[in-house]
Amino acid sequence: MKIALPEWMERVKPPQYADDESAMRYVLALAERNIEEGTGGPFAAALVDENERVIASGVNLVTSLKCSILHAEIVTIMMASERLGTWALAERGRFTLVVTAEPCAMCLGAIPWAGIKRIVMSVRDEDIRAIGFDEGNKPSGWIEHYTSHGIDVTRDVMREEGIKVLGAYVASGAIIYNGD
Amino acid sequence: MKIALPEWMERVKPPQYADDESAMRYVLALAERNIEEGTGGPFAAALVDENERVIASGVNLVTSLKCSILHAEIVTIMMASERLGTWALAERGRFTLVVTAEPCAMCLGAIPWAGIKRIVMSVRDEDIRAIGFDEGNKPSGWIEHYTSHGIDVTRDVMREEGIKVLGAYVASGAIIYNGD
Numbered sequence: 001m002k003i004a005l006p007e008w009m010e011r012v013k014p015p016q017y018a019d020d021e022s023a024m025r026y027v028l029a030l031a032e033r034n035i036e037e038g039t040g041g042p043f044a045a046a047l048v049d050e051n052e053r054v055i056a057s058g059v060n061l062v063t064s065l066k067c068s069i070l071h072a073e074i075v076t077i078m079m080a081s082e083r084l085g086t087w088a089l090a091e092r093g094r095f096t097l098v099v100t101a102e103p104c105a106m107c108l109g110a111i112p113w114a115g116i117k118r119i120v121m122s123v124r125d126e127d128i129r130a131i132g133f134d135e136g137n138k139p140s141g142w143i144e145h146y147t148s149h150g151i152d153v154t155r156d157v158m159r160e161e162g163i164k165v166l167g168a169y170v171a172s173g174a175i176i177y178n179g180d
Numbered sequence: 181m182k183i184a185l186p187e188w189m190e191r192v193k194p195p196q197y198a199d200d201e202s203a204m205r206y207v208l209a210l211a212e213r214n215i216e217e218g219t220g221g222p223f224a225a226a227l228v229d230e231n232e233r234v235i236a237s238g239v240n241l242v243t244s245l246k247c248s249i250l251h252a253e254i255v256t257i258m259m260a261s262e263r264l265g266t267w268a269l270a271e272r273g274r275f276t277l278v279v280t281a282e283p284c285a286m287c288l289g290a291i292p293w294a295g296i297k298r299i300v301m302s303v304r305d306e307d308i309r310a311i312g313f314d315e316g317n318k319p320s321g322w323i324e325h326y327t328s329h330g331i332d333v334t335r336d337v338m339r340e341e342g343i344k345v346l347g348a349y350v351a352s353g354a355i356i357y358n359g360d
Contacts, residue, residue, distance in 0.1 A: 001262045003181045067261040068268070068293040074249055081247040082181045087357065088248070106289030109316050112359040113248040113286060136289050139319040177267065179292040 003065065003078060005058065006039045014046065014054035020120050023048050023098040024158045027057065028122065031072075031100045031165050034059040035172050041133070042169035045072040045099040047080045047089075047116070055095065056080035062177060073099055073107040077114045090115030100162055101128050102155075105136030111151065118152040122162030131166050132176040183245065183258060185238065186219040194226065194234035200300050203228050203278040204338045207237065208302065211252075211280045211345050214239040215352050221313070222349035225252040225279040227260045227269075227296070235275065236260035242357060253279055253287040257294045270295030280342055281308050282335075285316030291331065298332040302342030311346050312356040 012029055015022040023046055030044035041060035049055050058075030062068055076097065077089075084092045096118040097111060102125045111119060125135050139145065143153045170176075192209055195202040203226055210224035221240035229235050238255030242248055256277065257269075264272045276298040277291060282305045291299060305315050319325065323333045350356075 001183045001258045003183070062267050066265055066267050067258055068295070069249075069254055069257055069261075069290055070267075077249055078181045078247055081249075085246055087242050087246050087250075088359070090359070104289060104293075105319070106286055106293060109284060109286030109289050110249055112314075112316060113284075115248070115359045136292060137319045137322065137325045139285070139317045142317065145317045179268070179270070179295045 001067070003061070003070065003075065005075070005079070006034075006037060006064070008033060008037050008039075009057070009059065014057065017052045018046070018048045018054050018098070019052055020098065020154065020157050023054065024120065024122055026054070027098055027100050028158065028161055028165055030057060030059050032168060035165070035169050035174065038174070039064045041177070042165050043072040043099070043101050045076040045097055047076055048096045048098055049093050056083055063175065068179070071104065071107050073097065073103055074110060077110060081114070088115045090117065094118070096120055100165065102135070105138045108138055108142055112149065117150060118154070119146070120154045120157055122156070122158050123166060124155065124159070127159070127163050127166060131170050134178045181247070183241070183250065183255065185255070185259070186214075186217060186244070188213060188217050188219075189237070189239065194237065197232045198226070198228045198234050198278070199232055200278065200334065200337050203234065204300065204302055206234070207278055207280050208338065208341055208345055210237060210239050212348060215345070215349050215354065218354070219244045221357070222345050223252040223279070223281050225256040225277055227256055228276045228278055229273050236263055243355060248359070251284065251287050253277065253283055254290055257290060261294070268295045270297065274298070276300055280345065282315070285318045288318055288322055292329065297330060298334070299326070300334045300337055302336070302338050303346060304335065304339070307339070307343050307346060311350050314358045
């Protein structure tokens with residue numbers, strides 16, 4: 001299986017210095033464009049290094065590549081692993097995953113395996129469920145568990161803008177896909 | 181990123197009629213061979229349809245393809261999605277995932293998204309942790325949650341043989357990789 005980013009992604013440029021807010025503005029723009037282009041769900045992510053450089057980014061590709069695994073976080077981790085040549089990203093630095101939405105059960109499991117040390121999110125679990133996407137069976141107290149295992153969590157960055165992007169997906173009439 | 185199965189996999193033939201035990205014998209053979217060939221961790225999986233045919237299979241490719249996402253379950257779901265041309269496997273039938281080991285937190289999240297309706301496992305969580313692999317932060321009562329959401333769970337199929345495969349990995353001296 002070949003996992004390639006949509007061609008249009010090259011034309012959405014990451015910020016030169018990706019602090020939390022400018023990185024979030026970038027991934028929200030990717031999510032919005034993903035809706036417009038019809039290449040997947042309303043979700044995007046980017047991996048940012050300690051020098052505020054975007055190392056890799058990804059969008060949800062479930063419908064366009066026909067694979068339920070291809071959430072934005074998973075795609076971004078795959079692209080970063082390929083770029084850095086390692087399954088253990090922590091060996092190459094302290095990376096932050098900036099993501100438009102609180103990760104689902106699968107992606108919450110994936111983030112520690114990749115060696116990511118910080119996560120920055122826009123919309124909350126309940127915002128996603130409100131438009132009909134399932135988030136899966138998450139362990140209770142996952143934020144405390146992340147924190148106690150060395151993964152910092154920052155919530156609600158540009159949450160209002162994030163909710164607007166979810167609304168744009170609903171308005172587009174695109175499919176709200178779940179496992180069933 | 182291109183995800184290709186190791187060439188040697190073609191030479192390990194699936195059973196013609198993959199009932200739980202013959203399917204488990206097959207995936208344990210894949211896991212054993214994955215150790216011998218040095219292509220990844222001691223884990224393998226196969227997706228079996230209602231007619232006991234193996235639709236897709238996969239092995240852990242984390243170290244050989246340098247990507248933390250590539251657990252055996254994920255690889256198998258990707259291969260099955262590509263073969264069946266859908267992100268919603270339930271649309272094509274009622275599939276069973278036969279896996280050598282109880283899935284980690286990430287893979288437990290992934291299985292419902294794929295629309296898989298049954299899981300058959302060999303070794304338990306504690307057998308995997310005993311050799312040093314982390315299983316992640318799983319939701320408590322996940323088996324009951326699966327069952328109540330229409331996913332049947334069968335445990336301990338050829339567990340002793342499964343534990344021997346884990347032991348072979350330790351004896352091989354290969355890396356016990358985790359997120360850190």
